[in-house]
Amino acid sequence: MTKEARVSLELGSGGRTMREFIAGRILPAFADPALGLLLDASHLPAGIAFTTDSYVVDPVVFPGGDIGKLAVNGTVNDLVVSGAEPRFLSLGLILEEGLEWSLLDRVLASIRRAARAAGVRIVTGDTKVVRQGQGDKLFINTSGIGRVIARPRPKGVRPGDRILLTGTLGEHSVAIMAARGEFGFESSVKSDCAALNFLLPFWKRGVLWMRDITRGGLATILSELAADIPYPLLIEEESIPLSRPVRAAAELLGIDPLYLACEGRAVLIAPENKAEGILAGLKSHPLGRKAAIIGKVGGEIGKKGELILRTSAGGHRLLEPLTSELLPRIC
Amino acid sequence: MNPTDRFRDKNVIAALIREISDIRKGLGAVCRIMEVCGTHTMSIHRHGLGAMLEAAGVEMISGPGCPVCITPDGFHETAIDLLTGRSDLILATFGDMTRVPTSKGSIQRTAPARGSSVKIIYSPDESLELARANPAKEVVFFGVGFETTIPSIAVAAKTAAAEKLRNYSILSALWTIPPPLRAVITSGEVRVSGFLYPGHVSVIIGETPFKFIARDFGYPGAIAGFEPVDILLGVRSILRQIDAGRPEVANEYSRAVKPEGNTIAQRIMADILEPSDACWRGLGVLPASGLRLKKEFGKHDTEKKFGLKIDSHESDRLGCRCGEVLRGVLSPPDCPLFGSSCTPDSPRGPCMVSFEGACLVHIKYRERM
Numbered sequence A: 001m002t003k004e005a006r007v008s009l010e011l012g013s014g015g016r017t018m019r020e021f022i023a024g025r026i027l028p029a030f031a032d033p034a035l036g037l038l039l040d041a042s043h044l045p046a047g048i049a050f051t052t053d054s055y056v057v058d059p060v061v062f063p064g065g066d067i068g069k070l071a072v073n074g075t076v077n078d079l080v081v082s083g084a085e086p087r088f089l090s091l092g093l094i095l096e097e098g099l100e101w102s103l104l105d106r107v108l109a110s111i112r113r114a115a116r117a118a119g120v121r122i123v124t125g126d127t128k129v130v131r132q133g134q135g136d137k138l139f140i141n142t143s144g145i146g147r148v149i150a151r152p153r154p155k156g157v158r159p160g161d162r163i164l165l166t167g168t169l170g171e172h173s174v175a176i177m178a179a180r181g182e183f184g185f186e187s188s189v190k191s192d193c194a195a196l197n198f199l200l201p202f203w204k205r206g207v208l209w210m211r212d213i214t215r216g217g218l219a220t221i222l223s224e225l226a227a228d229i230p231y232p233l234l235i236e237e238e239s240i241p242l243s244r245p246v247r248a249a250a251e252l253l254g255i256d257p258l259y260l261a262c263e264g265r266a267v268l269i270a271p272e273n274k275a276e277g278i279l280a281g282l283k284s285h286p287l288g289r290k291a292a293i294i295g296k297v298g299g300e301i302g303k304k305g306e307l308i309l310r311t312s313a314g315g316h317r318l319l320e321p322l323t324s325e326l327l328p329r330i331c
Numbered sequence B: 001m002n003p004t005d006r007f008r009d010k011n012v013i014a015a016l017i018r019e020i021s022d023i024r025k026g027l028g029a030v031c032r033i034m035e036v037c038g039t040h041t042m043s044i045h046r047h048g049l050g051a052m053l054e055a056a057g058v059e060m061i062s063g064p065g066c067p068v069c070i071t072p073d074g075f076h077e078t079a080i081d082l083l084t085g086r087s088d089l090i091l092a093t094f095g096d097m098t099r100v101p102t103s104k105g106s107i108q109r110t111a112p113a114r115g116s117s118v119k120i121i122y123s124p125d126e127s128l129e130l131a132r133a134n135p136a137k138e139v140v141f142f143g144v145g146f147e148t149t150i151p152s153i154a155v156a157a158k159t160a161a162a163e164k165l166r167n168y169s170i171l172s173a174l175w176t177i178p179p180p181l182r183a184v185i186t187s188g189e190v191r192v193s194g195f196l197y198p199g200h201v202s203v204i205i206g207e208t209p210f211k212f213i214a215r216d217f218g219y220p221g222a223i224a225g226f227e228p229v230d231i232l233l234g235v236r237s238i239l240r241q242i243d244a245g246r247p248e249v250a251n252e253y254s255r256a257v258k259p260e261g262n263t264i265a266q267r268i269m270a271d272i273l274e275p276s277d278a279c280w281r282g283l284g285v286l287p288a289s290g291l292r293l294k295k296e297f298g299k300h301d302t303e304k305k306f307g308l309k310i311d312s313h314e315s316d317r318l319g320c321r322c323g324e325v326l327r328g329v330l331s332p333p334d335c336p337l338f339g340s341s342c343t344p345d346s347p348r349g350p351c352m353v354s355f356e357g358a359c360l361v362h363i364k365y366r367e368r369m
Helices: A009-013 A016-030 A067-080 A103-119 A173-178 A197-205 A217-228 A244-253 A272-283 B011-023 B038-046 B048-053 B072-085 B094-098 B124-133 B150-162 B176-187 B198-205 B209-216 B230-243 B263-274 B296-301 B323-326 B357-364
Strands: A042-044 A048-055 A084-096 A121-130 A138-148 A162-167 A208-212 A231-236 A266-270 A293-298 A305-312 A317-321 B032-037 B060-065 B089-093 B117-120 B136-145 B169-176 B194-198 B219-224 B249-251 B273-280 B285-294 B366-368
Touching: A009 A016, A009 A231, A009 B048, A016 B194, A042 B094, A048 A067, A067 A103, A067 A138, A067 A197, A067 A305, A084 A103, A103 A121, A103 A305, A121 B357, A138 B094, A162 A272, A173 A244, A197 A208, A197 A266, A197 A272, A197 A305, A197 B011, A208 A217, A208 B124, A217 A305, A217 A317, A217 B117, A244 B366, A266 A272, A272 A293, B011 B230, B011 B263, B032 B230, B038 B048, B038 B060, B038 B194, B038 B198, B038 B230, B048 B060, B048 B176, B048 B249, B048 B366, B060 B176, B060 B194, B060 B323, B072 B089, B072 B169, B072 B230, B124 B136, B124 B150, B124 B169, B136 B150, B150 B169, B150 B263, B150 B296, B169 B273, B176 B209, B176 B285, B194 B198, B194 B230, B194 B323, B198 B209, B198 B219, B198 B263, B209 B219, B209 B249, B219 B230, B230 B249, B263 B273, B323 B357, B357 B366
Parallel strands: A084 A121, A231 A305, B032 B060, B032 B194, B089 B117, B089 B136, B136 B169, B194 B219, B219 B249
Antiparallel strands: A042 A048, A048 A138, A084 A138, A162 A266, A162 A293, A208 A266, A231 A293, A305 A317, A317 B366, B169 B285, B273 B285
16 A cells, blocks of 8 residues: 655745645646735735735744734734735634633734734634634634735845844744743743734835745745845844844754744845835834844855855855744744 | 854954964865864854865864764664554654664654654653653653763663662663774774864863873864854864874863863763773774663663664665765765755755754755855
């Protein structure tokens, strides 16, 4: 008997396996030009942007947030980085039989607060219940509709353009790991989960491209951009902001913060002459206080399509997209 | 400022590289330093020091210092046989160990017999806890390590004996670092100019066990820590020794390593373990290069408890050249399997599995000039 090939957890990591799955199975199956652009949200006729995301985070409640807050902010952020002002969300709940009402109420309250803060309305929804053991507490799907205010222009990226990061890396991943007790030690790190609406005005100030830094982390997201443009990207390890606890956790556990997921950070590309002004603008917002220019497009070291890290020691190495699973069910 | 920052200061690093380059100019044709420890290999490439040193004329090659890598397949195959043959087993081991491919597959891909399971642990203490919490199960701790981890594995055996944990035993693959260095030197297969000795192992064993390398064979060497500045201080010391013609065991990690090492840990090891001949992947059987539980801990020695005989063969599976990588003869990118049929997702040998395996390090941290 031959073993039937099955889906593995690795597929969900947002790395190469996921990209191969999308390119090999999803895109050919539906062959739609809007889908084919693979944006975080698709731009549709009449200035509408549309996106969807499912949330399976474990644990449901973690330091700095819960699955409800995540389900609103994650979808809101996909719209923001696609150049759309978030307006409406749907809410799909999949509940496991036996879920405590108190937990469900808590999550719903958190959804309400997050939606209000992000300026979106929950306008349609659905609830299903599955037998005990056939789900894990609750899963959420949200779809989002936004009004297009700008079109991201990765093809407009030129050598010398600057790469900006809106804040420190990895708090969400580390908070989840700590909440699962995977460290064997206590951690004070809170998830960075937040709505990034404050980035919207920067589309009008010359930003060419934005992505929120979720699964796969900064390195995976920038590697994907590098593969799409005819120039290399160069980032500087010493300019990348990291909080002390994340840095310590990464050192102790041997994990690379460049591959850790965030839920309230984004990476932006802007022309050199506008970068300082945009940086000052980012820093004036509480969610952008730790923003930094972390690198540039081009550089002498890399070849076309490569993402190069200049290490704080002064050496250089190639960063590649995440391949295997770091941590399942992080969002 | 983070405490590690001063050991990563790029100005200090640039100055050290200049100094290394200057000394190097006065030396002979080849300047090749073996970094014995996998953690050094990782740090060198993660920080981009390999290319900087190469530009300064110093070639770094990795050695046999990755315990997961040098443990022959026979140990894993024994663990797999136990998992599939017994219905009451909890096999506790470190994460990397579960992914090493053997002729019987890897532990991770093995379907255990009904009632048996694999548990990934981070410290030997957790394996003891498993035995206490599951008295009806047989807990086998597949413990592997060099002198750095051996003391904690030894303590686990002692604790099990003191608590009379009858359902607990250790399948031990314990290795000591100095003997394979002798083997690398005497085989003459690779021309090495000096050795960068492992910092963590030296914390335990001190400077003395490396002295024969300078005294008997005339090779310079330096104990070094794992930050970029530590490593470059070690390399500079080795080059200075070559330059002066005075080989020794320099200690460039004195903030952690005492000349005599950690005598408490040494005593624990001597109380519980005894030296034995051991078979290393790629190097074969080396006299007194391993440690095994003493007779009085036989009840907690998996081999004795279950009457097993580990088939320790040094060779790699077809096509895999991990053995040559571990001897410093082959640089990972020169292996025909590297990055093609052997990748982190589907490794063909342990050097592509272990966190500090030379092949994984080379694929993960690809340096650029």
